[in-house]
Amino acid sequence: MTIQKNVFPILQILLIIITKTTTAQTTETQLNYLAVQCTYSEPISTNTTYHANLLTAFSNLLSHSTINHFFFTSSGLGPDLVNAFYLCRPDFSLATCHACVNATIETFKNFCIGRKETIVWYQECMIRYTNNSISPSGNQTEPWSFVYSTLNVSESNFPMLVNTTMRELISEAVSVEHTPRFFAYGKANFTAFVGLYGMVFCRPDFAPEDCEICLTLALGMMSSCCGNGLSFRTAILLPNCQLRYDTAPFIFPSP
Numbered sequence: 001m002t003i004q005k006n007v008f009p010i011l012q013i014l015l016i017i018i019t020k021t022t023t024a025q026t027t028e029t030q031l032n033y034l035a036v037q038c039t040y041s042e043p044i045s046t047n048t049t050y051h052a053n054l055l056t057a058f059s060n061l062l063s064h065s066t067i068n069h070f071f072f073t074s075s076g077l078g079p080d081l082v083n084a085f086y087l088c089r090p091d092f093s094l095a096t097c098h099a100c101v102n103a104t105i106e107t108f109k110n111f112c113i114g115r116k117e118t119i120v121w122y123q124e125c126m127i128r129y130t131n132n133s134i135s136p137s138g139n140q141t142e143p144w145s146f147v148y149s150t151l152n153v154s155e156s157n158f159p160m161l162v163n164t165t166m167r168e169l170i171s172e173a174v175s176v177e178h179t180p181r182f183f184a185y186g187k188a189n190f191t192a193f194v195g196l197y198g199m200v201f202c203r204p205d206f207a208p209e210d211c212e213i214c215l216t217l218a219l220g221m222m223s224s225c226c227g228n229g230l231s232f233r234t235a236i237l238l239p240n241c242q243l244r245y246d247t248a249p250f251i252f253p254s255p
């Protein structure tokens, strides 16, 4: 069983609604919804300048998603400023990236438009918008979310293998010559029958040190939410980087 848990409990009802709806919405394009964080509970009405700026930002993101896996945009001034970016998983095609950005914007329009700051994570992409500055700093971990299995692997050496494997992937991802930039995945043998599949990636405008800081923090955060490597599968979803492992394969390289 996979559970999706919201860091802000007040929004759990919203999360359930979104989970149900996006499952129905996304079967056509086969996108995989992971989690949402809507921060600041006061609603923004749709006749505000902030809302208009948000729609402009969305439109910029959508148009760039056919040509790039990452794009940052700002819209408006002062208290109405919206900063936004999307980050598509580097191993998915641009067609998938575009479909995912499109679906995510639809998700915002239906459920999170009343928030000043929101992140939606799909397996294929994530979008963040906020009225605050988006600093490209590796140590930024809020808002964050996670997906994991409550079932544990019983072998006691599994958490150690997870730790070693994920650290190796982090080193590989941040080596500057790596392509795609700041993306690494791999498989380690756990038993003769069970593999350990791991993946890490960061936003590509990061410096290598920031990517390493971000992913190392993500690895450490497994202890606060997800059984610290005991679980069969865990995804740590941060605003600027992601880390994921599973005992079943989940990598789907671009066609």
Ligand SMILES: *[C@@H]1O[C@H](CO)[C@@H](O)[C@H](O)[C@H]1NC(C)=O
Binding pocket: 045, 047, 048
């Ligand atoms: C926006 O809508 C709200 C409620 O519908 C209304 O109270 C407010 O005056 C409107 N603001 C503008 C700038 O039109």
Ligand SMILES: *[C@@H]1O[C@H](CO)[C@@H](O)[C@H](O)[C@H]1NC(C)=O
Binding pocket: 029, 098, 099, 102, 103, 106
């Ligand atoms: C974008 O989303 C809309 C509404 O869900 C849908 O009708 C349209 O086909 C989507 N476009 C792409 C390129 O996925």
Ligand SMILES: *[C@@H]1O[C@H](CO)[C@@H](O)[C@H](O)[C@H]1NC(C)=O
Binding pocket: 040, 078, 079, 116, 131, 132, 133
């Ligand atoms: C963003 O919005 C929140 C909630 O309205 C507010 O507390 C915060 O000061 C705003 N940030 C900026 C930079 O205006």
Ligand SMILES: *[C@@H]1O[C@H](CO)[C@@H](O)[C@H](O)[C@H]1NC(C)=O
Binding pocket: 137, 138, 139, 140
């Ligand atoms: C985060 O990183 C920035 C520079 O990259 C630094 O100025 C700041 O002090 C760091 N914050 C924490 C909490 O480590």
Ligand SMILES: *[C@@H]1O[C@H](CO)[C@@H](O)[C@H](O)[C@H]1NC(C)=O
Binding pocket: 150, 151, 152, 227, 230
């Ligand atoms: C898995 O391990 C965690 C951490 O030790 C524990 O809290 C949890 O109850 C375990 N889950 C099951 C289903 O045994």
Ligand SMILES: *[C@@H]1O[C@H](CO)[C@@H](O)[C@H](O)[C@H]1NC(C)=O
Binding pocket: 159, 160, 163, 164, 167, 228
């Ligand atoms: C993971 O490995 C690093 C060194 O490679 C070590 O410092 C850290 O304590 C390990 N974490 C766990 C949870 O075993």
Ligand SMILES: *[C@@H]1O[C@H](CO)[C@@H](O)[C@H](O)[C@H]1NC(C)=O
Binding pocket: 187, 188, 189
């Ligand atoms: C995992 O096992 C397969 C088959 O036994 C072997 O070919 C492969 O090299 C092993 N991989 C690692 C990382 O040990």
